Structure formats: C-alpha cells, structure tokens
Amino acid sequence: MHITRRNFFRFMGAAGASVAVRPPSVHAWQSQAPPDPFGCLVDLTRCVGCRKCEEACAKVNDLPEPERVNCQCTIFEKDRRPDDTSYTVINRYYTGTVDVFDKPVPTYAKVQCMHCQDPACVSACIVGALTKDDTGAVHYDVSKCIGCRYCMVACPFEIPAYEYYDPITPRVMKCTFCQERISKKGGLPGCAGICPTEALTFGRRQTLLGVARKRLKENPGSYIQHIYGEKEVGGTSWMYLSSVPFEEVNLPLLPDTPSPKLSETIQHSLFSYLWSPVLLFGVLGACMARFNRGNDQKQNNADKGGA
Amino acid sequence: MEHKAGPMNRPLWTPGVLVMLVFMFAGALAIIARFTGGIGYVTNLTNARPWGIWVGIDVATGVALAAGGFTTAALAHIFGRHYYEPVTRPALLTAVLGYTFVVLGLLVDIGRSWAIWKPMFHWNLNSVLFEVAMCVMIYLTVLYIEFVPIVAEQFKGRVNLPGLLSKLNNLVDKVLQVADRILGKVMWIFIILGVVLSCMHQSSLGSLMLVAPTKLHPLWYTPLLPLLFLTSAIAVGYPMVVFETTLATASFRLNSEMHILAPLTRITIYLLGIYMLLKLGDMLVRGTWVYLLDGTYQTNAFIVEVLFGVMLPWAMLLCKTIRHSSKGLFTAAALVVGGVVMNRINVFIVGYRSPLSENGYFPAPSEILVTLGLIAALMFIYRVVVTYLPVLQESKEVS
Numbered sequence: 001m002h003i004t005r006r007n008f009f010r011f012m013g014a015a016g017a018s019v020a021v022r023p024p025s026v027h028a029w030q031s032q033a034p035p036d037p038f039g040c041l042v043d044l045t046r047c048v049g050c051r052k053c054e055e056a057c058a059k060v061n062d063l064p065e066p067e068r069v070n071c072q073c074t075i076f077e078k079d080r081r082p083d084d085t086s087y088t089v090i091n092r093y094y095t096g097t098v099d100v101f102d103k104p105v106p107t108y109a110k111v112q113c114m115h116c117q118d119p120a121c122v123s124a125c126i127v128g129a130l131t132k133d134d135t136g137a138v139h140y141d142v143s144k145c146i147g148c149r150y151c152m153v154a155c156p157f158e159i160p161a162y163e164y165y166d167p168i169t170p171r172v173m174k175c176t177f178c179q180e181r182i183s184k185k186g187g188l189p190g191c192a193g194i195c196p197t198e199a200l201t202f203g204r205r206q207t208l209l210g211v212a213r214k215r216l217k218e219n220p221g222s223y224i225q226h227i228y229g230e231k232e233v234g235g236t237s238w239m240y241l242s243s244v245p246f247e248e249v250n251l252p253l254l255p256d257t258p259s260p261k262l263s264e265t266i267q268h269s270l271f272s273y274l275w276s277p278v279l280l281f282g283v284l285g286a287c288m289a290r291f292n293r294g295n296d297q298k299q300n301n302a303d304k305g306g307a
Numbered sequence: 308m309e310h311k312a313g314p315m316n317r318p319l320w321t322p323g324v325l326v327m328l329v330f331m332f333a334g335a336l337a338i339i340a341r342f343t344g345g346i347g348y349v350t351n352l353t354n355a356r357p358w359g360i361w362v363g364i365d366v367a368t369g370v371a372l373a374a375g376g377f378t379t380a381a382l383a384h385i386f387g388r389h390y391y392e393p394v395t396r397p398a399l400l401t402a403v404l405g406y407t408f409v410v411l412g413l414l415v416d417i418g419r420s421w422a423i424w425k426p427m428f429h430w431n432l433n434s435v436l437f438e439v440a441m442c443v444m445i446y447l448t449v450l451y452i453e454f455v456p457i458v459a460e461q462f463k464g465r466v467n468l469p470g471l472l473s474k475l476n477n478l479v480d481k482v483l484q485v486a487d488r489i490l491g492k493v494m495w496i497f498i499i500l501g502v503v504l505s506c507m508h509q510s511s512l513g514s515l516m517l518v519a520p521t522k523l524h525p526l527w528y529t530p531l532l533p534l535l536f537l538t539s540a541i542a543v544g545y546p547m548v549v550f551e552t553t554l555a556t557a558s559f560r561l562n563s564e565m566h567i568l569a570p571l572t573r574i575t576i577y578l579l580g581i582y583m584l585l586k587l588g589d590m591l592v593r594g595t596w597v598y599l600l601d602g603t604y605q606t607n608a609f610i611v612e613v614l615f616g617v618m619l620p621w622a623m624l625l626c627k628t629i630r631h632s633s634k635g636l637f638t639a640a641a642l643v644v645g646g647v648v649m650n651r652i653n654v655f656i657v658g659y660r661s662p663l664s665e666n667g668y669f670p671a672p673s674e675i676l677v678t679l680g681l682i683a684a685l686m687f688i689y690r691v692v693v694t695y696l697p698v699l700q701e702s703k704e705v706s
Contacts, residue, residue, distance in 0.1 A: 081664060083354060124518050126440060128431035144429045147418020150436050152357035154518045158663045161354040162418065164347025170418040252662045254521060262530060263517035264433050271438065277503050284385050284499045291387030 029265045031258065033117035037136025037237055038182055039205030040192055041212055042110055044242040044249065045222055046199035049076065049090055049108035053191035053200065057088045057112075060178060060190035079250070081111065083161045087175040088112035088191060095244040107242070109249040110191070110200070113138060113159045113175035114229060115237035116258075121151035121160060123260030129172075136205065136237040137177035145172060156233055156254055177237070205237055212241055234258030312396050313701035314461065315559055315694045323558070324690060327683040334680010337673040338415055346418060349673040355661035356668045363655035364678050365412030367512055368648050369405050370443070371540050375551075376402025376450065377505035378544025382574070384498050394567055396457065396698045397555065398548050400689060403450045406443065408685045415677055435514045442508035449501045452490065459487035461696050510537035516654060524658035526598055526609045531589050532654070538582040543647040545571045545578070546620070549640035553633065555699060564700065569630050572640065579621050579643060586613065608649070608657045616646015 054066040064085050068075050076092035090108050097105045115138050122130045122138060129144035130151055147170055152160045163170035178189035182202075192202040201208060212227045228246045229239030232254040240251060247253050270276050341349045352359050375398035383391045414420045426440045466480040467473070490497075513536025516523045529535070549568045556563055590596050598606050620642035629635035660666055670678075693699050 081354065120518050123431075123433045124436065125431055126434050126436040127425050127429035128434075129429070144425055145419060146422040146425050147420075148416075148436060149357035149418070150434070150515075152354065153516075153522070153659075156519065156521050156662065158355055158661055162352075162357065163345075164350075164352065165345040166418075167342050167345040167348075168419070168421070170345065250663055252521065257520075259520060260433065260518055262520065263435055263514050266514055266517065266530070266533060267433070267435055267438065267511075271507075277507055280503050280506060281499055284381070284502055285495075288385045288387075288495060288499065291385070 029261050029268075031118050031234060032132065033235070034132065034134045034136060037115075037117070037134070037205050038177070039115075039136060039203065039208045039237040039239060040177075040189065041201040041203075041208040042238065042240045043199050043201070043215070044107055044109055044240060044244075046197045047090070047108040047110065048197055048199075049092055049106065050196065051075075051090050052194045052196060053110060054086065054088055054090060056190040056194040057175075058086065060181065061087060061176065063087065076106075081161075082113075082159060082174065084163045084171075084173040087173070091250065093244070093249045095248045097244065107244050107249055109240075109242075109251070111250070112191070112238065113177070114157050115175075115177050116233055117235040117237065118233070118258035118260055120154035120156060120233070120259035123264060124150045124154035126150060133179070135177070135179060135182050137179040137182070138174075139176070139179055140172055140174065142171050147172075154259065156252065156259055205235075205239075208239060212239060215241060231256045234261075311701055312393070312457075312697040312699060314697055315699060317559060317694060319691065319694050324687060327687045327690075330676075330679050330683035331687065332680075333676045334678075334683065337676040337680065340673060341415060341677065342420075346416075349671060349677070351668060351671045351674065353664070353668075355664035355666075356659070358655055358659070359668060360652075360656065360670045360674060360678055361412055361416040363652050364648075365416070365681055366409050367651040367655050369409040369412065370509065370512060371536075371543060371647050371651055372547050372644065373402040373405030373409075374505065374509065374540040374544040375547040376405075376544075377502045378541055379548060380453075380498050381502045384495075385502065391567060391571060393564065393700050394548050394552060394571070397552060397693070398544075399450070399453055399457075400692055400698050401547070401551060403447075403454050404685050404689055404692075406447045406450055408681050409443065410447065412678075412681055415681075435511050435518065439508045439511045439515070442504045442511070446501060446504040446508065449497050449504065452497050453494070453501065455486055455490055456494070457696055457698065459483045463487060505540075506537060509540040510534065512536050513654070516659075521662055522660055523654065524598075524605045524609075524660060525593070525595050526590070526606065527654050527658045529589050529593060529595075531585060535582065535585055535589070538578070538585055539647050539650060542575060542578040542582045543643055545575045546640035546643035549636060550644050553637045553640070555693065559693075559699065561699065561701075563633055565631070565633055565636070568636060572624055572630055572636060575643070576621065576624050579617065579624070583617050583621055586617065605653075605657055608653050612646055612649040612653055615642060616649050617643075620646065 049072055051066065051069065051072060055069050058064065058066055066086055079091055080089040082089055088110060090110050093107045093109060094104045095107055099105050115132075115136055117132075119130070119132055119138050122132050126148055127144040127146060129141045131139050131141070133139050149162060149172075151172060152162065160172045160174045162172060178187070181187040182189060188202050192200040201211060203211070209227065209230060212230075216223050216225055216227070222243055223241055224243065224245060226246070227239050227241065228251050229236040234257065240246065242249060337349055346352060350359055350361070379391060379395045379398040382388050383395050414423060417423065426437055427444075431437050462480075463483050464480065466476045466483065468476055468479065510533035513532035513534070516528065517530070517532060520528060549572060552564050552568060555561070599610065600606075620639040623629045623635065623639040623642070629639060656668065
C-alpha cells in the first residue's frame with residue numbers, strides 16, 4: 001500500500017482541520033414543533049356519523065366523491081382507512097355501551113392525518129418532501145418525493161397512503177389540513193367548516209386544549225378524562241375527546257415520546273460534523289500505516305487491484 | 308504467500324447458467340409489469356405494509372451480505388494480514404455486484420424511480436434513510452474505483468475493441484494505464500473510505516426502524532439496533548466469503564481454499580461472539596425474553612434466527628475439526644449467512660406490525676420473481692466477470 005507516514009499525516013491534517021473549525025458538539029434533542037400551531041378538536045360524543053366531512057374533504061381537495069356518499073348505515077359495516085382517494089373517513093364502533101332501551105350505542109370516529117407536533121414522517125423523509133409548517137399542517141411536496149414510502153413506515157397512525165397503481169408518478173396521499181385554506185384569515189378546513197354537530201372544532205391548538213379541558217371538567221361523566229393527542233407522540237395538532245376508551249375506536253395507545261427523538265439523537269450524536277467517520281478514518285489510517293510498514297516494496301505489485 | 312488471480316477461461320453457457328437466464332427472464336417480465344401496472348399490480352404491498360421483500364431482501368439483506376468486501380479489505384490491507392489477500396478480490400466483486408443490485412432493487416421499489424437523484428440536492432439531515440442513501444451512493448463509487456485495477460490488469464497493453472471501436476484502442480489503453488498508475492498511489496484512501504462508509508451505513512440500516520418504535524416487535528426494537536446491524540454485518544463478512552468461495556471453487560472445480568478459509572473463520576468466532584453477546588444481553592437487559600414462549604410466529608422467527616443463525620454456527624466454529632472440514636465449515640458459514648438474512652427479514656418484514664390494520668403480508672408471486680430475477684442476474688454477472696477477469700485464484704494445473 002502506498003501509504004507513507006508523511007502523506008498520511010498530511011491527509012489527516014487536512015481532514016482534521018476541516019472538522020476542527022467547529023468542534024463536534026452534541027445538543028440534546030429539541031422539539032421542532034411550531035410555536036402556535038392550529039389544531040382541530042374532535043369530540044366523538046358529538047359525532048353522529050353523517051359523513052358530511054368526508055364529502056366536503058373530497059370536494060375541497062379535488063378527490064373522487066366518497067364511496068356511497070349518502071349512506072350512513074351499511075357503509076359502516078367494514079372498517080375503512082383513509083387511502084389514496086380519500087383523506088378522511090368515518091368509522092362506526094360498538095364498544096358495549098347501551099342506551100335506556102338496551103340498544104347498543106354506536107361511537108363514530110373520524111380518521112385523518114393527526115399533524116403531529118414532531119412528525120415521524122417529516123423526520124424520516126429522505127428528501128424533506130414532508131415539512132411541518134407554522135400553521136401546524138404537515139405538508140407534502142410531491143416535486144421532491146422519490147416514492148421510498150419511509151414516511152408510511154414511520155407514521156404511528158398509519159396515515160400516509162400510496163398510489164400503488166400509478167407506475168411512474170405515484171404520490172403519497174394524506175390529509176393536508178387544508179393548508180392553503182387555513183393560511184388565510186378565518187379559513188377553515190373543509191371538514192371542520194361543514195360539521196353540523198360541532199364535533200369538529202378548529203382553532204389554535206392552545207385554545208383548543210383549554211376548550212377540551214373545560215368540557216372534561218364540566219361534564220366529567222360523559223368523557224374519559226384524557227385528551228388524546230395532547231401528549232401522544234409528543235402531541236398532535238388533531239386531538240380527540242371520547243366517552244369510550246380510545247383504543248376501541250382505533251386510536252392506538254402511544255408513548256408520549258416524539259417518535260423521531262431516539263433516531264435523531266443517535267444520528268446527530270454520531271454524525272454531527274462527521275466527527276465519527278473522520279475519527280474512524282484516522283484510526284484505520286494509523287493502523288494501515290503501522291501494520292504495513294516495510295511492506296511497501298514487497299507489496300507494490302501484489303496489492304494492486306485489491307480491496 | 309504466492310498467489311495469482313486469473314480469468315477462469317471456462318465455457319460460460321453451463322446448464323446452471325441457463326437456469327439463471329430463465330429466472331432473469333421471468334424477473335424481467337415482472338419488472339415490466341411493475342412499470343406498466345404500478346407497484347400495486349405486482350406486489351402485495353398496502354398502505355399498512357409499505358415495505359416488503361424488495362426492501363427487506365433486495366436492499367437490507369443485499370447490503371448485509373456484501374459486507375465481505377469491506378471486512379476482507381480491512382483485514383488484508385489495513386491490518387496487514389496479506390495472507391488473506393486471495394479472498395479479497397472475490398469479496399470485492401461480490402460487494403460491487405451486491406451494491407449494484409441493491410440500487411437496481413431500489414429502482415424497482417421506489418415509486419418514482421426516475422427521481423432517484425433527488426436526495427443529492429434535497430437533504431434531510433434528520434433522515435436516517437438520507438444518510439444510508441448518501442453512503443451507499445458514495446460507497447458504490449468507491450467499490451467501482453477499487454475494481455478498476457482488476458480490469459486494468461487484464462486489459463492493459465492488449466485492448467482490442469471490435470469493429471469501429473478499434474480506433475479507440477490506443478485511447479482506452481492510455482486511460483487504463485493512467486488510471487491504474489494514479490489509483491496505485493491513492494488506493495489506500497479508497498480502501499479506508501470504503502470501510503468507514505460501510506460502518507456508517509451498515510449501522511444506519513438498523514437505525515431505519517428506530518423512528519417507528521410502536522411498529523417493530525419489541526424482540527427486535529432496541530436502541531442497540533444500529534450496533535446489532537453493524538456487528539452482524541461484520542460477523543457475516545467472512546462466513547459469506549467462505550460460502551461463496553466454496554460454491555465458486557466447487558462450481559469451477561478449483562483447488563479448495565481451505566488453508567485460507569479455516570483461519571479466516573477463527574476470527575469469526577470473536578466477531579460472531581460479540582454480536583451474540585450484544586443480542587442476548589440486549590434481550591436480558593430489556594427483559595424481552597418474556598415474549599419468548601408466547602408462541603406467535605414473530606417470536607418463533609426470533610428463536611429460529613438466534614438459535615440456528617447465531618448460537619449453533621458459533622458453537623460449530625468453536626470446534627476445530629468442523630473448522631477444518633470443508634463440509635462442516637461450509638455448513639457453519641451457511642448458517643451464519645442464513646441467520647443474518649433471517650435477521651434482516653425479521654426486522655423489516657416479520658417483526659413489522661401495522662398498528663391499526665390486519666397485519667398479514669406475504670409477497671406476491673411476481674414480487675418474488677423480481678427478487679429471484681435480480682439474484683439470478685447478480686450470479687450470472689459474477690460468473691461472467693470471473694470467467695473473463697482475474698478474480699478467482701487459478702488452479703495449480705493451469706498456472
């Protein structure tokens with residue numbers, strides 16, 4: 001190997017100098033959440049399953065009309081998920097509560113992107129096509145997307161859907177929080193604007209937390225004393241109140257730690273300023289110089305073409 | 308230690324090669340279907356299950372099994388164990404082809420294949436996948452650079468292009484000469500760089516799943532995942548060399564390389580031992596052993612992976628008689644390789660739990676055909692390259 005002490009140290013000196021300009025410092029992980037995002041509060045005790053939100057969502061987002069748009073009965077027989085043609089769906093759950101006539105009481109639950117405060121998808125996206133903006137919306141920029149679907153792997157709510165049947169230009173499809181509409185003063189997301197029972201309340205996330213706490217306090221008997229989305233995975237812009245356990249209406253039990261915290265902490269501690277690769281290069285270079293000393297002449301030919 | 312690599316100069320079209328061609332053809336049809344009907348047309352992937360065998364096998368396993376390239380380079384060139392040099396060339400070729408096919412697999416898997424260059428300009432430094440992509444891209448380039456001298460050795464001074472291209476003979480020869488001379492001086496940089504890049508992305512492949520703490524089964528989800536991926540990649544490097552060298556020497560009826568392979572796997576005892584300790588220790592510390600007897604198929608997959616892919620081959624390698632018998636050594640090496648293959652499949656496929664939807668995923672036939680086709684193509688090109696370029700050790704009779 002043609003490595004001499006001199007050119008090795010010269011090389012490492014250059015590499016070291018480029019790193020030493022700003023010494024590797026490792027900051028504790030910090031949330032990147034916007035300071036005062038919008039949010040939406042879903043009160044499941046108020047939802048009657050009219051599916052107007054599905055219809056409005058499709059209309060404002062130029063999506064195909066929802067499946068059997070006027071059906072409020074048999075459509076609920078199968079559990080649906082948002083997919084590449086619908087950003088939001090309503091599902092019906094029977095969780096065992098009965099009314100005074102012993103008839104089971106349904107709970108309707110809306111599903112859409114939760115617009116996490118520290119979204120796993122945004123952290124995962126290889127090209128930064130997903131971003132969390134100041135409105136609180138998790139925005140998807142199709143012009144950067146390469147279609148790796150890592151966002152879908154990362155999402156704890158299983159939200160991003162994919163246009164699997166588009167061979168060349170498939171997109172990731174998910175609720176946009178009607179970002180353009182809510183950026184304008186007084187703008188509402190399509191779904192929240194149409195909800196006839198005020199099951200959806202749109203506003204600043206902080207304000208909504210106050211509203212939610214007030215409802216929990218004023219009607220302690222009609223709610224589970226928990227605001228789903230206040231702390232889950234570090235908090236979400238969309239939050240839920242419910243009278244039945246959240247897991248039973250397909251809102252998964254999640255830790256309070258933001259999903260990206262561990263992977264980002266590991267990545268940044270190892271690779272900020274590339275200190276560890278440069279150090280490893282140095283150590284290996286030193287080994288190479290040490291173990292191959294005196295071999296240079298002998299090995300000149302034999303080494304060629306080897307790795 | 309005298310050794311000389313040479314082209315095999317055997318007939319290329321053996322029955323085995325024809326079988327590979329059949330698989331390549333079938334895989335090509337499936338790939339055409341993927342680019343006309345979409346990913347959904349040829350795979351069983353869903354919104355709940357966005358990654359299947361194309362990521363789990365073609366990419367993750369492919370990268371792991373190409374680890375022979377950097378582990379042998381580190382041993383022979385950096386740590387100066389020149390005794391092992393004969394295996395560095397086949398290992399390098401496996402790495403070159405392995406990574407090339409990782410990229411080809413990715414091109415089939417990602418939805419917008421034509422956009423694969425975009426990560427070079429749109430950086431997300433928080434994304435583990437971004438780091439993996441950058442490392443793989445640079446490492447693949449490094450691997451091709453490391454391979455140039457092998458091409459130069461074969462064709463320097465006797466470039467003979469057919470037909471009109473023959474006018475370029477002198478020019479190509481000159482390029483080869485210059486490249487070879489320059490590379491001879493700076494190759495050490497690329498060799499070290501190759502090892503560094505490998506350590507980076509082999510470990511980061513494990514970090515990929517860390518962003519989804521609720522979606523990977525706790526038997527595999529651990530903050531140690533990157534370290535486990537790195538140590539297992541390092542551990543599988545030499546067994547993979549044993550595995551393919553044994554197959555190649557048997558296939559070409561070359562002299563067995565046992566005198567190199569046996570001591571090589573003695574190192575594996577330590578490397579595999581470190582991986583085993585980390586894996587078992589992690590299970591004990593996090594208390595995930597409580598899952599071991601719950602009988603789910605995920606748990607069973609974990610037990611098979613650890614028992615037959617790590618502990619059994621480690622115990623076999625401890626035994627000197629097994630290490631020095633070609634059959635025993637091959638079996639142990641194959642088990643280690645199988646264990647790492649299982650680990651990658653477990654982490655990316657078996658252990659992946661969609662939190663809200665039905666969890667079932669089994670690859671569609673056409674999905675499997677793409678994977679098999681790519682593997683067959685890799686083997687075919689390996690065969691072509693060793694037939695015409697000096698990669699494998701020549702037999703004693705020939706040299």
